Amino acid sequence: MCxxxxxxxxxxxxxxxxxxxxxxxxxxxxxxxVLELFGDKVIPEFDKDRKHSTDYxxxxxxxxxxxxxxxxxxxxxxxTVIPESALKPLDA
Numbered sequence: 001m002c003x004x005x006x007x008x009x010x011x012x013x014x015x016x017x018x019x020x021x022x023x024x025x026x027x028x029x030x031x032x033x034v035l036e037l038f039g040d041k042v043i044p045e046f047d048k049d050r051k052h053s054t055d056y057x058x059x060x061x062x063x064x065x066x067x068x069x070x071x072x073x074x075x076x077x078x079x080t081v082i083p084e085s086a087l088k089p090l091d092a
Contacts, residue, residue: 003046007046
C-alpha cells in the first residue's frame with residue numbers, strides 16, 4: 001500500500017492498519033525484503049510515537065484489586081516444570 005493511500009485513511013481518523021503481504025509467488029528473501037522496507041520506510045512515516053498506546057494506559061492504570069497475598073492452598077500438586085506437551089512445535 002502506498003503512503004498516499006495510507007494518508008487518506010489517516011485523514012478520516014484511521015489510527016491502526018492491518019498489513020497483509022501477498023506472498024504467493026515470492027521467494028523467502030523477497031518476502032523478507034518487502035517486510036524490511038515496510039518497517040524501515042513506511043511505518044516511520046506514520047508512527048511518529050513508537051510507544052504503543054497500551055503502554056500509556058498501563059502507566060496511568062490504578063489497580064482494581066489489591067495484590068494477592070494469601071498463601072497457596074495446601075495439598076495441590078503444583079507443577080515444577082513445563083509439561084512436555086507445552087514444548088511441542090506449533091506446526092506439529
